[in-house]
Amino acid sequence: MDTVVAAPPATTVPVTLRKLYFLRFAFAAVWAALLFATADTLGPLSTTLLLVYPLFDAAAAVVDVRSAKASGGPVTPLYANIAISSLTVLALALAATSGIPAVLRVWGAWAVTAGIVQLVAGAVRRHLGGQWPMIVSGAISTLAGLSFVTQAGAEDPSLGSLAGYAFLGGFFFLISALRLGRGARRPA
Numbered sequence: 264m265d266t267v268v269a270a271p272p273a274t275t276v277p278v279t280l281r282k283l284y285f286l287r288f289a290f291a292a293v294w295a296a297l298l299f300a301t302a303d304t305l306g307p308l309s310t311t312l313l314l315v316y317p318l319f320d321a322a323a324a325v326v327d328v329r330s331a332k333a334s335g336g337p338v339t340p341l342y343a344n345i346a347i348s349s350l351t352v353l354a355l356a357l358a359a360t361s362g363i364p365a366v367l368r369v370w371g372a373w374a375v376t377a378g379i380v381q382l383v384a385g386a387v388r389r390h391l392g393g394q395w396p397m398i399v400s401g402a403i404s405t406l407a408g409l410s411f412v413t414q415a416g417a418e419d420p421s422l423g424s425l426a427g428y429a430f431l432g433g434f435f436f437l438i439s440a441l442r443l444g445r446g447a448r449r450p451a
Contacts, residue, residue: 277391277443279330284440287323287401291433292380294319295426302423305366309422310359314352316429317373340384347376351425362414363422371427378404396442400435404428 294316301309331338351373358365382401385394407428414420432443 280327280391280444281440283326283330284443286435288433288437288440290319291405291429291436295430295433298429300412301419302426304423305359305363306386313355313359313370313425314421317348317351317355320377320419321345321352324348333386337387340380340387344377344380347373347380350433363396363420366422367411367415367420367425369413371408374408374411374428376405376408378402378406378408391443394439396435396438400432404432 294312298309298312301312321344324341328338328341328345330336331341351369354369354373354380355366358369369372378401381404382398385397388394388397407424411424411428414424
């Protein structure tokens with residue numbers, strides 16, 4: 264009797280991450296365009312958009328946790344991201360009642376903390392490939408967060424810079440997705 268030994272299944276983490284990163288790029292691009300169109304005022308649409316972005320970020324981290332758990336990957340930075348993004352939704356809801364400067368301060372604090380978490384998560388996942396854009400994006404997010412706090416003190420603050428920030432972050436997700444795809448096609 265011949266015994267067939269199946270090769271261990273290829274890890275699905277890069278495939279799942281790749282799909283998630285493509286989705287995050289598309290979401291960020293659409294979100295940025297919508298926010299940019301409403302960036303000068305803090306109305307119902309812009310407030311809703313502000314709340315949806317960190318909510319989407321938390322949901323994406325939940326998907327990421329499930330994938331990481333299935334492969335035995337690190338989940339601590341992802342849980343931190345879920346907590347930070349969830350608290351940010353609440354903080355933004357409160358800040359939106361006080362005006363654009365308060366929103367910029369909260370968004371800035373979130374960008375700094377989420378950027379640090381993204382940087383750590385990317386560093387921990389370097390072995391998967393495609394993570395250098397995430398590391399760079401985390402560092403840029405941290406610096407951008409500081410600039411949002413500074414912008415909050417400007418004479419006529421706008422939400423426009425948040426749209427640019429989201430689009431740039433989405434672009435880094437796109438680069439990572441493409442790099443993960445390239446790594447998946449390499450022969451073993």
